[in-house]
Amino acid sequence: MNIDYIVPNDWSIIEDGFNKEDVTSSESLFSIGNGAMGQRANFEEKYSGETFQGSYIGGIYYPDKTRVGWWKNGYPEYFAKVLNAPNWIGIGVKVNGEELDLNACKVSDFRRELNMKEGWLSRTFKATMSDREEIQVTSIRFLSLDINEVGAIKYSVKALNFDGEVEFTPYLDGGIVNEDSNYDEFFWKIKDIQEGDNDAVILSETLKTEFGVATGMKVDFQLNDDEVSFDKTILKEDKSISYQYKTRVNKGDTISMIKFGGYCQSMNHPKEKLIECSQKTLQKAFDLGFDTLLEMQKKSWAKVWETADIIIEGDVKAQQAIRFNIFQLNQTYSGENSRLNIGPKGFTGEKYGGSTYWDTEAYCIPFYMSTKDKDVARNLLKYRHNQLGKAIENAEKLGFKNGAALYPMVTMNGEECHNEWEITFEEIHRNGAMIYAIYNYVNYTDDYSYIPEYGMEVMIAVARFWHQRATWSEDKNKYVILGVTGPNEYENNINNNFYTNYLAKWCIEYAVENLSKLKDEYADDFARIMSLTKLSDSEMESWMKVADNMYFPYSEKHEVYLQQDGFLDKEIIPVSQLPKSERPINQKWSWDRILRSCYIKQADVLQGFYMFEDRFDKKTIEKHFDFYEPITVHESSLSPCIHSILAVSIDRMPKAYEQYLRTSRLDLDDYNHEVHEGLHITSMAGTWMSIVQGFGGMRNFDGKLSFNPQIPAEWTSYSFKINFRGSTLKVYKSQTECKFINESDKDVEIYLGDEKIIVSSNKLVQV
Structure with missing residues (x-):
């Protein structure tokens, strides 16, 4: 091409x-x-x-x-x-x-x-x-x-x-x-x-x-x-x-x-x-x-x-790219039918079988709930709740008990239907994405009703899975999770993947936190759910022993969490030293050589830092970014957007812009030499995130909507809109000014750093 x-x-x-x-x-x-x-x-x-x-x-x-x-x-x-x-x-x-x-x-x-x-x-x-x-x-x-x-x-x-x-x-x-x-x-x-x-x-x-x-x-x-x-x-x-x-x-x-x-x-x-x-x-x-x-x-x-448009002035290729991504996402999923979902190729090809992956929960939810009515994102969550029974069956086939659920890596109707063992059995981090999507939705929309109505049952089933999947290590005096594959699929059957372990700990804690809230504020729902799931206080206590004692591999020498046990046994050679003739390695190297290399297909440790950014300081994120980014080949479509967002947060604007172009023009410029097979639909939501959460700096931790708008040197200005709790807020950033325009009939509260700003209805605030 x-x-x-x-x-x-x-x-x-x-x-x-x-x-x-x-x-x-x-x-x-x-x-x-x-x-x-x-x-x-x-x-x-x-x-x-x-x-x-x-x-x-x-x-x-x-x-x-x-x-x-x-x-x-x-x-x-x-x-x-x-x-x-x-x-x-x-x-x-x-x-x-x-x-x-x-x-x-x-x-x-x-x-x-x-x-x-x-x-x-x-x-x-x-x-x-x-x-x-x-x-x-x-x-x-x-x-x-x-x-x-x-x-x-x-x-x-x-x-x-x-x-x-x-x-x-x-x-x-x-x-x-x-x-x-x-x-x-x-x-x-x-x-x-x-x-x-x-x-x-x-x-x-x-x-x-x-x-x-x-x-x-x-x-x-x-x-x-x-x-x-x-x-x-x-x-x-x-x-x-x-x-x-x-x-x-x-x-x-x-x-x-x-x-x-x-x-x-x-x-x-x-x-x-x-x-x-x-x-x-x-x-x-x-x-x-x-x-x-x-x-x-x-x-x-x-x-x-x-609502969905993003306007970029001064960079036609960047403008064309973001609209292409937004257009394809809207062509693929309208949100009207909770029986449908978003395949990685959408309606553009047959690779990945047109099935549903964890991409929906990790990448697509933010796009749909910010550019459409919250019911669209709610339907995506209900899709998984409707398949909870199948997720429990999937776990039972692998030997799990007591209503533990393992959501499928690939599915059409809730049954696992992926045909590679290292994905089917080992890429269990997808379970965490299901719960993170619920957290993300409730935190953004303030629609807590989803948890007592649907979400709590899913959280309990997933917490039970993590509890049973963890193993007590006498040697480490910690709980470990063995035999997994993280988002980085260039390492299979490894132990203690940082991202997987961190998600497991968080999922358990989030489930217990919400059970406590239901007990205090939604007594009828709490009683119904406890009866339905036969959950006891002693079982929750055993969950928390796992969460409180989870092991995370760490290098004192480099002061970074490791991808997994033994990662530093690999020869660390930056991607910059790889000849172009050997890229992409997934098309040029044997699988054996890839597995033994240090090269990362997509963000793994950094995926966790993106999702839980509020739990790590800027210096820590910077140190991990500098360690892992040079050995990441970005041969997953889901990788560049995460790197772009984190690069902005640590003031690496040239790297952020480079990775934005890579994610946004992944198909238009055929970076991975595979566009003839179809488009990368779910990663296109990551492109939207690269602007809104990356350059726009939008965050929503603890229910607070915050921004830190920055702009690449290549752009004259950019603007985007989000639908936040029924209000439409427009964010405009140029090289010299930043404006927030409230296009709704009610006030919107936002934060710039620690400063709270009220954007009054149908008014403009210039910063």
């Missing part, structure tokens, strides 16, 4: 010129979605070159058989995969009988644009066919935020130098196979194919999970902007249906096809009503018309940007 081919622009992702080598990367970068479904930016017309076709529906998955050569007790029985759904965007195009294929014809004036401000994708190009007919093609496509089961395409062909025949063949293809299928299986059963006048529906059902999906299309035509109709030929096969329309055009004529398509699925509708639902939904879109639906789309995105 040519990393410079994306044109810098404040509001759009733009590709000028057609390069076959960039096609799969662009399919990722120009992806579109609406929270309920999404798709890669595949061409509507045929493309015979390398391509990764992908359309995905939120919540629809298949339990693919785990592919391993051995089996152990407790091992996941399947690896859940988001399913590559039936394709509704397809439009075959022929000119005088010759098929339009950008891999075969001469292409010029190619331009692709993803307009993030208004939520649409467009393409324009000129193509010269083998008989030298020249056409100009324009397409615009979007997935509606207003009718989230519908997408729309307007595809126009203009005859530039000929009179002749143009043929459109819109189709539905139910025969799509996942790129990542372990055994090249087809995961769908075709139940029915129905045709209509200018509409059609394929009814499919997933194997095993039996999700029903009706994939529909409805088409209309315009000639030089006037509505026209044509006779059609129906082409029907076992897994597809297409309609063939032919028309004569004169030189200068433009023939346009408007195609509405989308999915109705059984999570939202009765199976027996899916075909009817598809027909009614598409008719509703058809009656509104393409132009009206597009105007609605623009207004809906304008509403999203009212």
Whole structure:
């Protein structure tokens, strides 16, 4: 991939010129979605070159058989995969009988644009066919935020130098196979194919999970902007249906096809009503018309940007990057459905199976609760509460008892479905992220009701896990946690990972603290929960023995907490001494060599310092940053944002800016040479954090909203908004001034250092 081919622009992702080598990367970068479904930016017309076709529906998955050569007790029985759904965007195009294929014809004036401000994708190009007919093609496509089961395409062909025949063949293809299928299986059963006048529906059902999906299309035509109709030929096969329309055009004529398509699925509708639902939904879109639906789309995105936008002046690449990240996060998750969550690739590819990871709790919660209504973040928390029973089952499979819960590293329905043992069994720190998310939510929103209603049960189950997972060490006279993998996955099966041990201690303390609060202030809820969980005072006392006596590996020589026991046995060689030809090491080195090296995939000790920054002084953070940052390769998308935030807090602005660009342009500049597989959606929330919590210095410890705005030398100014406890607060920082603007009808209390400032309703405070 040519990393410079994306044109810098404040509001759009733009590709000028057609390069076959960039096609799969662009399919990722120009992806579109609406929270309920999404798709890669595949061409509507045929493309015979390398391509990764992908359309995905939120919540629809298949339990693919785990592919391993051995089996152990407790091992996941399947690896859940988001399913590559039936394709509704397809439009075959022929000119005088010759098929339009950008891999075969001469292409010029190619331009692709993803307009993030208004939520649409467009393409324009000129193509010269083998008989030298020249056409100009324009397409615009979007997935509606207003009718989230519908997408729309307007595809126009203009005859530039000929009179002749143009043929459109819109189709539905139910025969799509996942790129990542372990055994090249087809995961769908075709139940029915129905045709209509200018509409059609394929009814499919997933194997095993039996999700029903009706994939529909409805088409209309315009000639030089006037509505026209044509006779059609129906082409029907076992897994597809297409309609063939032919028309004569004169030189200068433009023939346009408007195609509405989308999915109705059984999570939202009765199976027996899916075909009817598809027909009614598409008719509703058809009656509104393409132009009206597009105007609605623009207004809906304008509403999203009212709070979510971050404005950076003086640095176009930085501005483009943050909006790209915010845009993709909003395309992936809207917050309306607590049954859905955020996969690391969202709707842009199949890597990681489209499943839910700890990324949601550790990275995404702050973004959604600050840019949307608190109920959006609450739904993300409820997603985990709803799966508590499965988390307890997961722990039982590994031998834990008494209602201890181990939340899955990877899941679709609460069951663990990751197929690497060092992740499945060992990366148990994810349990801590579940509790930290509850703390983060309550602390930020002041909605304590979540804890007695839902959160306390989760805290108890997780505390029980940590209590049972810890081991008393006679040698150390402390509790230890053995055989784990921390966030840094370049070290497996290690003992006493600092981050994991610290989270375990904190989770227990937080659970006991809240049980005490419930006992004093929510007596009825306390009694109900104690009865439900059969929790006793003596059990809590045994928890606290673990928390009070937790072991943390420490180096007196370096005055830093160590990643884990024995870390200093490694040869410490800074990343700066690694030849560029050996980077990224996860693509150039053997796994054995990586595990024996000192190199850190992502923030690990520093992840803990970020989450519990209020418990460590600036000098301590600085010492740890200087020890660990030089040996971190940032080959996880989740790493640069944490380093950027901490770098600002210790006054390392050049490093903070460097890491901000890395996290924000991770995909746009393809730092890890993998963007063709899909985008890094969950880490995009970390990009938002890099500005708001990093440069903006926003913190919310002890329920106090505080700021310490700083600005990189490369920027003229920046501003962002947050929704804090029902108030909208705008923060503006330039090289010479800092302003806080309260856009709400009630006062907001903030802190700058130890100074309390009241930002009155609809007023501005300049600092």
